[in-house]
Amino acid sequence: MKIELVGVKHTYDVEVLKDLNLILDGYHSVAIIGVSGSGKSTLIRLMSGLEKPTNGLIRVNSFHVDSEDYRKKIGFVFQNHNLFPHLTLKKNISLILEKTRGIEKAEAESIALKYLAMLHLEDQVNKLPKNVSGGQAQRASIARALSVNPDIIFLDEPTSSLDPILTHEVLTAVEELKGLGKDFIFVTHVMSFVRDFADYVIFMDQGEIVEMGDPSILDHPKSDALKAFISKVR
Amino acid sequence: MNNKTLAYILAILTILALVAFVVMRQVDGFSIQSFSPYRRLITTGIKNTIILSVVSLLGSLVLGFVFYLFSISKVKYLNAITDVFTEIIYGTPLLVLVVITAFLIGPAFGTFNRNAMGYLALIMYMTPYMKNVYQSAFSSISRDQYMTMDLFGFTPYQRYRYIIISQVIRILMPPMMNNFSLIIKGSALLNVLSYNEIYYAVRVAQSQTFAFVEGYILMWGLYLIITIPLSQLTKWIERKWAL
Numbered sequence: 001m002k003i004e005l006v007g008v009k010h011t012y013d014v015e016v017l018k019d020l021n022l023i024l025d026g027y028h029s030v031a032i033i034g035v036s037g038s039g040k041s042t043l044i045r046l047m048s049g050l051e052k053p054t055n056g057l058i059r060v061n062s063f064h065v066d067s068e069d070y071r072k073k074i075g076f077v078f079q080n081h082n083l084f085p086h087l088t089l090k091k092n093i094s095l096i097l098e099k100t101r102g103i104e105k106a107e108a109e110s111i112a113l114k115y116l117a118m119l120h121l122e123d124q125v126n127k128l129p130k131n132v133s134g135g136q137a138q139r140a141s142i143a144r145a146l147s148v149n150p151d152i153i154f155l156d157e158p159t160s161s162l163d164p165i166l167t168h169e170v171l172t173a174v175e176e177l178k179g180l181g182k183d184f185i186f187v188t189h190v191m192s193f194v195r196d197f198a199d200y201v202i203f204m205d206q207g208e209i210v211e212m213g214d215p216s217i218l219d220h221p222k223s224d225a226l227k228a229f230i231s232k233v234r
Numbered sequence: 235m236n237n238k239t240l241a242y243i244l245a246i247l248t249i250l251a252l253v254a255f256v257v258m259r260q261v262d263g264f265s266i267q268s269f270s271p272y273r274r275l276i277t278t279g280i281k282n283t284i285i286l287s288v289v290s291l292l293g294s295l296v297l298g299f300v301f302y303l304f305s306i307s308k309v310k311y312l313n314a315i316t317d318v319f320t321e322i323i324y325g326t327p328l329l330v331l332v333v334i335t336a337f338l339i340g341p342a343f344g345t346f347n348r349n350a351m352g353y354l355a356l357i358m359y360m361t362p363y364m365k366n367v368y369q370s371a372f373s374s375i376s377r378d379q380y381m382t383m384d385l386f387g388f389t390p391y392q393r394y395r396y397i398i399i400s401q402v403i404r405i406l407m408p409p410m411m412n413n414f415s416l417i418i419k420g421s422a423l424l425n426v427l428s429y430n431e432i433y434y435a436v437r438v439a440q441s442q443t444f445a446f447v448e449g450y451i452l453m454w455g456l457y458l459i460i461t462i463p464l465s466q467l468t469k470w471i472e473r474k475w476a477l
Binding site: 048050068071072076078080082084085086095096099100148 | 387
């Protein structure tokens, strides 16, 4: 995939992203890391088009990220699964396919079942989100993101609300998706996952990109900020 | 029979015992049957109360939703209109609103149909309360869910139809029922427009039977006959739609 950031700034009450500029091409799995409040979640939301930057331009695969065409080509997995609580896991997927993608009901359901099975949830398809574990709900959310057949899947700290065992379960499921030919952009605190899964790493601190490169930057940090970060999360 | 049912039976018996006590303590006998010649008048009154209440409920549901949309609109003027209207209604007794709507506002717009204006007054009176019901119900849908709907490109209709309404109906029902019983009781005030609802019908009968207290007992019973099944129905709907 190709990512271009040109003069990207973002402000809520304070400036959370300070003039980011970046061109990346040819990577398939980009990790964004950093301490809480470093701006990484904001950056992934901007790159997915969920929020608009205060200033600057973002293009991914030559699409402006606020275009409708782009939105149809991405999937997004939130920190909390964000499944609709009143719908079963299957319906959470098939309803979206039916209503927003115009797919026939029977086909929508079979697509839903296919992706839920891919995430090892074939026994849970008729359960409501509240009746499955956090890890299962998060995997269903990944199945939902995949079901719209996106080119790029964004994962925004998908395991931050899970215990270590469920974290392992979810991240293993993500790693199994490598063969699907999708591109991934993700935020996580789990460094072993970054090392295994990412082919490019962006380290952010205080709203700026401080270091970036292949995952070996984690073993040879140059900046004090990354050194401090690695020593804490290892 | 479980404990809950038993508790309800006991509670109902307690109230009935109290009523029986009050009745037995009366020196004069009751003559509810003196109202039987007016059965047709009173039946029409019941029918009209129900029609008026249902129309007002539907009207205020729709107008309340419009005001809810105004209140969340980005247009500041619409927010302000909602606030000002709400404040005015909160401070206005329903009786005053009914009289002003029927005798001043209606004619100002060329309408002398007082019954229709009475309906309108009741609808306007309930609108801010309905708006509040929507506000509290819809705020229960998390920001994350709206973001998910954005992400997948739900249209506004699809958002409400498939995601929002089916979740909020459970939260919506109890306060909605509250409002509905406010409407039913409030409908009695349309008697000032000589609209033949329960209160008006019984009052007319009272003026001829001179059974003053009995008339009010009759009225009480008639309102309860309407409101109690309704609240049971609401509870049933709530259970049926519960998550």
